[in-house]
Amino acid sequence: MKEQQKKGRIVTGMRPTGKLHLGHYLGVLKNMVKLQDEYECFFFVADWHALTTKYNSTADLKENVRNIVLDWLAAGIDPEKANIYIQSHVLPTAELHIYLSMITPQNWVERDPTLKDLVKMIKNNDDGSRPDVSYGFLGYPVLMSADILCFNVDYVPVGIDQVAHIEITRDIARRFNNIYKTDLFKEAKPLLTNTPMLKGVDGQKMGKSFHNDIKISDDEETTTKTVMKAITDRARARKDDPGNPQNCEVAFEYWKAFASEEKIKQVQEECIAGKRGCVDCKRELAACINEELRSIRERRKYYEQHPEIVDEIIRQGDENARKATAEILEKVRAVVGMYD
């Protein structure tokens, strides 16, 4: 689709915290893949945001950035359609962050509810260290506002946990416009998906630190092993007891997320009739998940084996992002009244 025919521009970022799992795939990546046909897209790896909590453990930062890009490409983000870039390669974002930090009242950042969750994470650094909450960390929502406003987008695809940040972005945009008597910044709206969050195999929140996740990059055997650990109907003792898919906490949720309507119905009926043992059921489920991921995993392998192609995709994305943001920053400088 030609740029002009697209519905507008969007930007979204992800912190490089490690390889992505099926929760990311269903909740975020599939949506990004869909959106790339409809919008002019800028998708970036938020490596500066990683520093807000991990400034003292950067040993795996580069690798984590690379893995996000590989997972995105594997999932089907098409560099012909969407721009993939690295936040720290696009300096106009940092410049805008300075202007926005001047006009953002201190209490707006201090009351940001999402930061409270992140503070908990700071205490859980992998190496057991407990860094303090820094000045840069408090600026998390301001930096995020800069990410969004430096493209002046209409929409920001995010998970529900990020909506508070988009609210601050809108507040900051409005305040900037008021202070400098301009209508430069649009008030970006969140684009939410209604995919429910996929649980980890143990029924808790899916995440690598809980060892309950299935990674896009896992091999089939690892995936099968993990799926076999999925919680089922806890009330069911023997395999020919009638089961209740509604009480099957994790396995049936995965069936619903990955299988066709028809297949889901079959699993449900056989489970209720006591004709389906949980072990066999999960083995079949693992095969179904592996099937869905096969082409994605092949694509990931391809990009792993062709690093120069990935480098070029990022270089091009960086360049396009720099160009788009530089245009907006020129206007920002003029509106603020900087010496030119």
Ligand code: TRP
């Ligand atoms: N804060 C987001 C997260 O933790 C990542 C992010 C940074 C982001 N800047 C952004 C998302 C701008 C959307 C737009 O997931």
Ligand code: SF4
């Ligand atoms: Fe869940 Fe399948 Fe066991 Fe039924 S048979 S309880 S759906 S794992």
